[in-house]
Amino acid sequence: MWPLPGGCWAATLTFGMNVSLFIPCFVDQMTPRVGLAVARVLERLGHSCEFRPAQTCCGQPSFNAGYWDEARAVAIRAVEVFAGAEAVVGPSGSCVAMMRVFYPQLLTGTPHETAALDLAARTFEFGEFLVDKLGVTDVGARFPHKVTYHDGCHGLRELRIKDAPRQLLRAVRDLELVECDEPESCCGFGGLFSVKYPMISTAMAEVKGGSLARTECDYIVSSDPSCQLQLDGWLSRHGKKPRTIHLAEVLVGADA
Amino acid sequence: MTPGADTTPHAFEAETPRLAKKKFLHDAAEHVRDTGHRAFVRKALGGYYTSRDAQKARFRDWEQARDAASLAKWSAVNRLDELLPTFVANFEANGGRVHWARTADEARTIILELLRDAKAKAVIKSKCMTSEEIHLNAALEQDGYGVVESDLGEFIQQLRGEPPYHFVFPCMHVRREEISDLFGKHLGTPPTDSPEELTMIARRHMRRLYVDADVGITGANFLVAETGQISITENEGNARLTAALPRVHIAISGIEKVVEHLDDLAVLLPMLATAGAGQPMTCYNTLYAGPRRPGECDGPEEMHLVLLDNSRTAILADPEQRDSLHCIRCGACLNVCPIFKNVGGFTYGTTYQGPIGSVITPHLRGLADWNHLSGASSLCGACTDACPVRIDIHHHLLHNRRNAAATSPSRLERLGHRMFVMVASRPWLFAAGGAMFRKSLWLLKKLRPPLLRDWLATRDLPAAPARSFRSQWRARS
Numbered sequence: 001m002w003p004l005p006g007g008c009w010a011a012t013l014t015f016g017m018n019v020s021l022f023i024p025c026f027v028d029q030m031t032p033r034v035g036l037a038v039a040r041v042l043e044r045l046g047h048s049c050e051f052r053p054a055q056t057c058c059g060q061p062s063f064n065a066g067y068w069d070e071a072r073a074v075a076i077r078a079v080e081v082f083a084g085a086e087a088v089v090g091p092s093g094s095c096v097a098m099m100r101v102f103y104p105q106l107l108t109g110t111p112h113e114t115a116a117l118d119l120a121a122r123t124f125e126f127g128e129f130l131v132d133k134l135g136v137t138d139v140g141a142r143f144p145h146k147v148t149y150h151d152g153c154h155g156l157r158e159l160r161i162k163d164a165p166r167q168l169l170r171a172v173r174d175l176e177l178v179e180c181d182e183p184e185s186c187c188g189f190g191g192l193f194s195v196k197y198p199m200i201s202t203a204m205a206e207v208k209g210g211s212l213a214r215t216e217c218d219y220i221v222s223s224d225p226s227c228q229l230q231l232d233g234w235l236s237r238h239g240k241k242p243r244t245i246h247l248a249e250v251l252v253g254a255d256a
Numbered sequence: 257m258t259p260g261a262d263t264t265p266h267a268f269e270a271e272t273p274r275l276a277k278k279k280f281l282h283d284a285a286e287h288v289r290d291t292g293h294r295a296f297v298r299k300a301l302g303g304y305y306t307s308r309d310a311q312k313a314r315f316r317d318w319e320q321a322r323d324a325a326s327l328a329k330w331s332a333v334n335r336l337d338e339l340l341p342t343f344v345a346n347f348e349a350n351g352g353r354v355h356w357a358r359t360a361d362e363a364r365t366i367i368l369e370l371l372r373d374a375k376a377k378a379v380i381k382s383k384c385m386t387s388e389e390i391h392l393n394a395a396l397e398q399d400g401y402g403v404v405e406s407d408l409g410e411f412i413q414q415l416r417g418e419p420p421y422h423f424v425f426p427c428m429h430v431r432r433e434e435i436s437d438l439f440g441k442h443l444g445t446p447p448t449d450s451p452e453e454l455t456m457i458a459r460r461h462m463r464r465l466y467v468d469a470d471v472g473i474t475g476a477n478f479l480v481a482e483t484g485q486i487s488i489t490e491n492e493g494n495a496r497l498t499a500a501l502p503r504v505h506i507a508i509s510g511i512e513k514v515v516e517h518l519d520d521l522a523v524l525l526p527m528l529a530t531a532g533a534g535q536p537m538t539c540y541n542t543l544y545a546g547p548r549r550p551g552e553c554d555g556p557e558e559m560h561l562v563l564l565d566n567s568r569t570a571i572l573a574d575p576e577q578r579d580s581l582h583c584i585r586c587g588a589c590l591n592v593c594p595i596f597k598n599v600g601g602f603t604y605g606t607t608y609q610g611p612i613g614s615v616i617t618p619h620l621r622g623l624a625d626w627n628h629l630s631g632a633s634s635l636c637g638a639c640t641d642a643c644p645v646r647i648d649i650h651h652h653l654l655h656n657r658r659n660a661a662a663t664s665p666s667r668l669e670r671l672g673h674r675m676f677v678m679v680a681s682r683p684w685l686f687a688a689g690g691a692m693f694r695k696s697l698w699l700l701k702k703l704r705p706p707l708l709r710d711w712l713a714t715r716d717l718p719a720a721p722a723r724s725f726r727s728q729w730r731a732r733s
Binding site for chain 1: 281284285288294298594595597598599631632633634635636637638640641654656657658659660661662665669670673674676677679680681682683686690693694707708710711713714715716717718720721723724725726728729730732
């Protein structure tokens with residue numbers, strides 16, 4: 001049915017879900033291809049996607065820096081923007097964790113508490129949405145490369161996502177999935193931490209990036225564009241071969 | 257007597273606190289450059305991961321054991337008002353004496369008085385982080401007491417004139433050759449490469465000292481309320497000798513170490529050993545129930561327990577972070593922490609290093625001066641997953657950041673976040689700002705403003721795409 005404009009038509013006919021895309025601010029500005037890949041994969045599966053242009057940022061930078069009053073204002077906005085959406089799906093474990101785990105905490109005791117909990121229950125990380133919500137592991141993709149998967153910490157430990165992306169990757173034609181020797185180690189991004197404590201952040205990138213590069217894979221698959229920024233930044237500076245790619249970009253690879 | 261009066265902990269305390277962050281940043285950068293050391297520490301911990309995982313697998317359900325351990329600590333910490341008096345009554349009924357210390361200073365004074373009363377000359381100590389917390393060794397040495405650490409790792413650190421690098425593995429950063437050289441220099445022993453021989457050197461040296469010491473100072477892992485016993489867990493047997501041979505035994509413990517039932521140790525001791533050292537149980541687990549009684553052939557004549565608050569009641573008063581008092585000082589959070597592994601133990605400048613240290617140090621020494629430890633984290637959460645008593649460690653780092661921003665905000669930072677909210681609340685401004693950022697990124701990379709400069713020093717930044725997602729989406733539909 002792709003590239004049928006306004007995929008919602010087809011989706012409604014096939015009882016697909018109406019997915020509201022949650023596009024993190026830096027995906028919007030720096031890696032729009034990831035957002036487009038998410039939409040394409042979902043639409044190919046018969047679901048319709050909408051993008052509510054009133055969305056901006058989840059507020060995590062201020063939240064993590066301790067400026068919770070400031071973050072709260074952004075959170076309230078986001079809760080209102082996504083009101084009524086059937087499912088909210090974002091291509092970042094970190095930003096989804098902000099919405100699902102931290103919004104309810106941030107908005108406890110405010111008039112927005114119920115709405116935040118309601119949104120949390122309808123918000124999913126992309127890979128998790130496919131596997132756990134839609135029950136899909138094979139999206140019909142082909143990607144003839146050796147890859148390894150980098151677990152983003154927020155996805156892994158706040159959302160407890162570990163198997164879903166691997167299940168999806170294992171179902172991709174001609175793809176070889178290998179594990180690195182530090183699969184659960186942090187890449188060292190941590191938002192503003194990466195520039196407030198750059199030496200520690202870089203040392204962590206060195207440990208994780210080194211471990212990922214030692215797998216001699218072609219691509220490092222990630223569900224977090226922020227980890228990608230950090231890992232690619234370090235790998236490129238140090239002349240290491242593999243580059244990261246978002247899970248959605250792998251899954252959009254069509255089986256020719 | 258043993259040389260190497262450790263002046264370092266004192267130096268930490270005396271140093272202008274305002275400089276703590278500056279020193280942390282400096283030391284972290286220095287340490288990160290020492291790639292050999294970082295690799296050495298990572299390798300040392302590699303062995304720990306293997307044995308820890310093997311021991312965890314022996315639990316029928318590790319997660320349930322964590323629940324049980326956490327519940328035992330939770331129910332004790334939330335009833336300290338009831339359990340501490342019970343413990344004290346039972347401990348004193350066993351013949352021990354309890355001394356309450358509100359601050360580190362009070363604790364030092366109490367201990368010095370006990371030493372004077374005992375007419376002590378020589379003091380032997382087993383591993384006790386609470387004594388590090390109150391800088392006891394420096395105070396004892398200042399008053400002319402000879403004090404020797406009997407735990408091998410602590411003994412090595414004492415000879416090196418350094419505080420512990422890691423609160424469970426005090427000398428994990430020291431190579432075997434260095435220990436051999438150190439013993440050669442201080443004890444006159446020939447060089448050796450064998451860990452067993454090194455241990456034996458320290459043991460032979462120590463035997464005499466146990467006999468000569470008038471007072472033995474130990475810590476406490478758990479205080480059992482229902483029996484009035486002190487539980488100490490160890491691997492070398494040195495704590496037993498320290499507690500049993502000298503005339504007077506002084507134990508120092510934080511008030512949060514109390515548990516209600518003896519049964520609680522059935523889960524807490526194996527978990528402490530597994531999470532802390534990858535052992536099923538430590539080699540020696542002893543319950544001390546008062547001094548020597550009539551008719552008994554060994555044990556000290558007097559047994560004292562110094563119960564230390566030192567801001568623990570302040571943590572108790574904070575329901576959000578109260579669970580940090582669950583800590584059984586196993587060190588599991590340090591062992592998995594990428595920050596600890598990359599900056600090393602000394603960089604923290606604290607008694608308690610690693611994630612749990614970053615959580616509690618601001619309570620012990622002031623948030624304004626020690627919040628940088630909470631900032632120095634990617635919030636990866638490996639610590640929280642490793643914690644056997646389920647302390648919400650990495651979220652408490654966030655809570656510290658929030659409390660610091662509320663009580664002593666940086667004006668510039670606050671302004672930055674307010675501006676961010678202003679932009680994030682207006683989609684048109686957000687889109688326009690984003691476009692401006694994308695269009696000027698090449699220039700910014702050349703101009704290198706602060707923050708971007710810190711990124712670019714060690715990492716590349718991709719080129720910005722011509723169009724944002726929102727503009728492409730608009731065109732698409």
